[in-house]
Amino acid sequence: QIQLVQSGPELKKPGESVKISCKASGYTFTDYAMNWVKQAPGNGLKWMGWINTQTGKPTYADDFKQRFVFSLETSASTAYLQINNLNIEDTATYFCTKWDYYSEGFDYWGQGVMVTVSS
């Protein structure tokens, strides 16, 4: 069955970087784009962008163009989100979610990674 398994929670200080992973299984990783979604505490969901898993080309929403990096390790069926120069407002849960070309929506979600930024 299709699964997206993300890495564990992170506690970081302002100015540090974090790299979280999303390992896919149960399908051909390079056939479907991967998206990233942010959920700040007590808040709703915000789409961060997506990465083409065939070409590795990322596309970022405007609010995530500066310090955020999407990358891949296709041999390991894994997508990564790196956040540089962390600040308090980056404290959130980050989800990876698989794009489905049939429904043209997100069909599977990772369990989420809680990133806490605190001095």
Add this chain to the structure above:
Amino acid sequence: DVVMTQTPVSLSLAIGQPASISCKSSQSLLGTSGKTFLNWILQRPGQSPKRLIYQVSKLYSEVPDRFSGSGSETEFTLKISRVEAEDLGVYYCWQGTHFPFTFGSGTKLEIK
């Protein structure tokens, strides 16, 4: 960006009662392909979101048929014909017609 407005903010219903959630978009979600990319997801407490409905009214295969979606252009509705205990959580609409994709603020369904 397209603003998605959901109402009500919360619902408290007994098992067996019907539920209705409204989602309005600040722009038409009818795409150039003729499809409308309005979707619904459910986030149960402590869990990641799960897919429910895509393109306004199409249920994913595992979703019970007590769920239904309707609407067009800028106004959409999610209905549950008879609420069950497993339906509790936060329902979000989201649009995939215009970049960036945007989500509603959520409707929390509580079971009385």
